[in-house]
Amino acid sequence: MTKHLLSLWDFTREELTGYLNLAATLKQESKNNVRHQQLAGKTIALVFEKPSTRTRVSFESAMYGLGGQVIYLSGRDTQLARNEPLKDMARVMARYVNGLVIRTYGQEIVDELARYSSVPVINALTDLHHPCQILSDIQTVIEKKGAVDKLHIAWIGDGNNMANSWIQAASRLGFALTLACPEGYDPDPEILAKARAEAARPITVVRDPAAAVADADVINTDVWASMGQEEEQEKRIKVFQPYQVNGGLLAKAKAGAIVLHCLPAHRDEEITDEVLEGSQCVAWDQAENKLHIHKAILLTHLG
Numbered sequence: 625m626t627k628h629l630l631s632l633w634d635f636t637r638e639e640l641t642g643y644l645n646l647a648a649t650l651k652q653e654s655k656n657n658v659r660h661q662q663l664a665g666k667t668i669a670l671v672f673e674k675p676s677t678r679t680r681v682s683f684e685s686a687m688y689g690l691g692g693q694v695i696y697l698s699g700r701d702t703q704l705a706r707n708e709p710l711k712d713m714a715r716v717m718a719r720y721v722n723g724l725v726i727r728t729y730g731q732e733i734v735d736e737l738a739r740y741s742s743v744p745v746i747n748a749l750t751d752l753h754h755p756c757q758i759l760s761d762i763q764t765v766i767e768k769k770g771a772v773d774k775l776h777i778a779w780i781g782d783g784n785n786m787a788n789s790w791i792q793a794a795s796r797l798g799f800a801l802t803l804a805c806p807e808g809y810d811p812d813p814e815i816l817a818k819a820r821a822e823a824a825r826p827i828t829v830v831r832d833p834a835a836a837v838a839d840a841d842v843i844n845t846d847v848w849a850s851m852g853q854e855e856e857q858e859k860r861i862k863v864f865q866p867y868q869v870n871g872g873l874l875a876k877a878k879a880g881a882i883v884l885h886c887l888p889a890h891r892d893e894e895i896t897d898e899v900l901e902g903s904q905c906v907a908w909d910q911a912e913n914k915l916h917i918h919k920a921i922l923l924t925h926l927g
């Protein structure tokens with residue numbers, strides 16, 4: 625059966641651990657100059673309806689690094705821009721390529737493509753989820769802290785696609801998660817309810833960022849206005865001001881806490897330049913790990 629990656633709900637704890645272990649092995653092998661060719665003769669299409677630096681380049685580099693080929697299409701290059709039905713696009717693309725990596729707006733778009741696609745569909749960000757990103761983030765946490773399940777992770781800021789995927793990961797992987805979000809900007813309530821029903825440790829939403837980072841091993845943030853919310857930027861800057869990750873907030877976490885940011889960052893909005901450039905921030909290793917986790921994803925789904 626075709627195995628898609630639409631959200632982290634699609635996977636058990638063992639499957640998520642499988643991606644993480646495989647990514648760690650591939651990273652070590654690539655540092656040792658091992659050449660991979662497992663996807664030679666295979667092609668993926670990247671269909672991106674939103675901008676991307678990291679996800680696009682790391683998926684492309686991952687596929688080439690496994691011996692495969694990539695076709696990149698921006699949304700406006702395809703007949704989707706002229707309202708071709710998704711179910712037609714999905715069935716046609718599956719005749720040409722071995723996998724589809726999609727970045728788009730509504731989660732229903734990737735779900736619909738997956739329903740009709742006989743090749744794997746991989747979610748490279750929707751308004752609701754950013755599952756591949758959270759896997760590379762957790763790979764980074766494991767590298768720095770040894771394991772993730774005993775940790776307390778704090779999310780500061782918007783209850784957005786990243787927050788939703790972190791909630792799913794907490795429920796499947798067993799770490800404690802506290803999210804500090806302003807009123808009106810909470811994570812998706814259905815995801816939260818399902819995650820809490822399954823979770824071994826607390827998943828809590830608070831209003832006070834200081835309460836969220838107390839005893840935190842990991843502090844995580846993201847832009848205040850995500851792609852597609854540009855017109856809300858000014859209003860959000862006012863609402864989110866108390867949610868900035870700065871030196872004062874970092875001092876309230878555990879000594880040695882690490883700071884994650886999926887990037888791109890808006891310096892001195894959600895995170896100060898000082899913290900982003902500081903010794904506790906691991907955003908650059910986190911960005912590198914997108915390459916290794918994307919290799920693991922491509923091998924698992926297309927190999």
Ligand code: CP
Nearest residue numbers: 676677678679886887
């Ligand atoms: N973190 C992330 O997804 O970055 P891009 O938008 O550059 O792909």
Ligand code: NVA
Nearest residue numbers: 784846850851886887
């Ligand atoms: N929440 C951000 C993540 C960017 C990688 C967005 O959707 O724009």
